[in-house]
Amino acid sequence: MEPSVDRIAYPWGSRTPYGRHEAWPTRVDAYLAEGVEPEKVDRWVQAASILHSDGDAMDIAVVGNRMVGVRGRATDRVNHGRLGPKDLFGWQANGSADRLTRPLIRRDGRLVECGWDTAMDRVVSRSRALLDEHGPGSLGFYTSGQLFLEEYYTLAVLARAGIGTNHLDGNTRLCTATAGEALKESFGCDGQPGCYDDFDHADVIALFGHNIAETQPVQWMRILDRLEGAAPPLLVCVDPRPTQVARRSAVHLAPRVGTNVALMNALLHEIIRTDRVDHEYIEAHTVGYEELTEQVRKCSPEWAAGICDVPAARIAEAAEILGNADQLTSTVLQGFYQSHQATAAAVQVNNLHLLRGMLGRPGAGVLQMNGQPTAENTRECGANGDLPGFRNWENAAHVADLAKVWNVEPSAIPHYAPPTHAMQMFRYAEQGSIRMLWISGTNPAVSLSELSRIRSILTQERLFVVVQDLFLTESAQLADVVLPAATWGEKTGTFTNADRTVHLSEKAVDPPGEARPDLEVFLDYATRMDFRDKDDGLLVKWDDPESAFEAWKRCSVGHPCDYTGITYDKLRGGSGVQWPCNDEAPDGTERLYRDGIAWAHPDLCESYGKDLVTGAADSVVEYRSLNPDGKAIVKAAPYLPPHEEPSPEYPFQLTTGRTIYHFHTRTKTGRAPQLNAAAPDVWVEISAGDAEARDLHEGDLVEVTTPRGALRGRLRVTGLRTGLLFVPFHYGYWDTPAGHGPDGDTPSRAANETTVTDWDPVSKQPLFKTAAAALTLVRRGDGATAPAPTTTASAPVRSGAVPATAGGPGAYASQVPGGLPSPDTQEGGIR
């Protein structure tokens, strides 16, 4: 193995092949700033990745009070030492010159610097005035998937029981709401069934709308290593783009966007028709099988072929592989979650595993993935439109129990309606009933759909907007108060990845200027608002990360996400730990549902379920009669045509998505030189057939138009399915002269100028991947090329047609194969 490799040109580094059922070998990846030798590093501070949901454990290299690099942690169960490109290079954004260092308030229309007291006084006085005049429903909190557990929990307590508002949600609504909802629908409760180790054992790995190579690159390294080892797995890929996953798959299905339910129903039809059903498992652990059988009876591959535009033979072939698997691992992500009929489609993947009895044992697991690093915590802490600890807002006993933990009356916690989801909060703000919106760690002015509408909501005079962030983002530029936040590496806390692994991330350096950890900001607000419990004691009884964590543990006792066996000390030094972790499972729990379904009983479940078409809530009475013994629910759904279909005026389908080099709206990755250079500007992908038919070529400047708006970018001709356009959603305006939105000199470049305001009625996740669009040529490329990577799903259809993406000398990271993981390999790792 090369001692170092250009990790922009080769994002996944070199291979360490291993065979089925063997342990994944260690490879320690590290990157140190130019001129810094390992022996010059003063200290290594433990952390985990904050730029995706994989939870890659790493140590931050510090010299003086300066971050100088990162190194993967060989001992950790998640990554066995490896790091992805964003992990290796993203940390540099912390040191950017344009970090916010002082609070800002709007004075005479302009944002001006001020002290913390001035800024917080303004927030507190507005909060008090609104509570007096309009009640708690006039305040809303829109948070993130990138803060720490301790921060979400504190925010959930102060918003739900302090303010008493139902309006608290995370931008996790955009990335993980469907994962949580699909698990609730099938298993009665949130909680990831499988784990990453399942990749070591599976003979078939099916990826449903999940470009794992770019979203969780370290787990893709694991799959690549297995593909090169003994008894490699077969991959089945459902994705309209020619992703790296698609290129390595035994069967690649590229359906029309918006038709996932039709495809899934055909796969289930085949599984049932060929009787690859584990009837014993179905009998023992599920209800609802007959309804599914009836629903998919006519959904033959031939039927689905007409809807999905995928050959029937390929669907049958995929079903054959899924049906023959003896250890099937499936993963699901945004190709399903952000598309039409999101929850209904994701639930069918759960059904596939229930039908085949593929749950709770090594290699037999389903992973309903998360997008963001700490999305799991937003969900479990109740900062995402659910009550903390996966409690059921409709179950009076659950609410009473939560009230007891918080020492408040149950009536102090709004539970008369479902906690308000983000899209509805923006609607309330548009309508004028939410008058203060506190946005922490997210950038809706780029990340939400139909941006002209979002900008017009945020700029309303009557709406008081607080933005808490690292930089003057597009959203911060529209705020009334801007609070400078400390981030990863500048504060201590825990977070949990997509396979329930909890990591500790410690403070390595001081935040810049007066920037403060989000926890401190929330605690300060709680103090100033003087929130009280029912005995007139302080509502928020903790004052630092570790005491917040201990408070959360008390809230999690006896719930699926039980943290009681975890302490900061337990997380220091070794590997992350998977919840539930308690007296019965002191070392954590690899897989849920080993002995049947645990949390679906009517008295325990987090949700009584919803209609998969309308989103209407089922009642406790219905749930009790359907599922009295708390089994898994096999829930069927019919295919419905998408709400927006191509027309003569808008002949293309349009989908948006990400690239491996960027995260979200590039607030961090756009400030890391290697990552920024790898994908510096927006582009538009088109299929070779469509390009030829319209005489369009690589590098042509084109405009993509929908009924909502338009954007401009250079064209990349790829192998994606005919009739489809793809635009990455990362690009906004902070690095353009315009600042927060397009203007006369700065053309539109954000994908969300064009996306539709529509969401899955079940999970309330916005649909970024189902729209119709028109394409026009603005200017010939004349030799220019699209600023799109060649290493990924964006690869040009003709290799060699454009210069290969590479990072050069500044992007070399070391990689040291270290044998089997053991604590001893860590120290010698990068020498």
Add this chain to the structure above:
Amino acid sequence: MNGIKDLLRALHGDEEHLAKEFVAVADRHRTEHEVHHVAVDLAAWSREHTRRIADTAQAYDLDLDPLDEPHVGLLSTIGRKTAEAVGRHPEPALLLLRDLRDLHLAASGNSLYWEMLAQAGQATKDEALLDVATRCHPQTLRQMRWTNTMIKTLSPQALASLR
């Protein structure tokens, strides 16, 4: 059998009415995006019901028009512009609650008709009647459950925070 003929005619008319009302509500509340999109989907169920009732009614020498034109896309431009213009005002939130209530009541009326039709089918051993009721009635109940859920979700804000 005149009772059954009357029942089929009445239910056909009321399902047709409900289909149009779902589309009208979708049109009026274009800025309530979830209501808009789901109401359009639910209108399709009532349209489908009118088709099935019309098929069944032929055996009773009844010629009922199937309502087969999807009204989506025919939303009036004026209605749309009005919805967008008033989207910033609080009153539509109260109007929406009233509209959802009207939809719910209309669907409940249909639900009771479906109940009658199923009973008639059993009493006369008319498999076709029983079959159409068995197929359609659950969707009517789902329409009711949806309007109820939306009212439960939207009422607190519309009634307590719009001041």
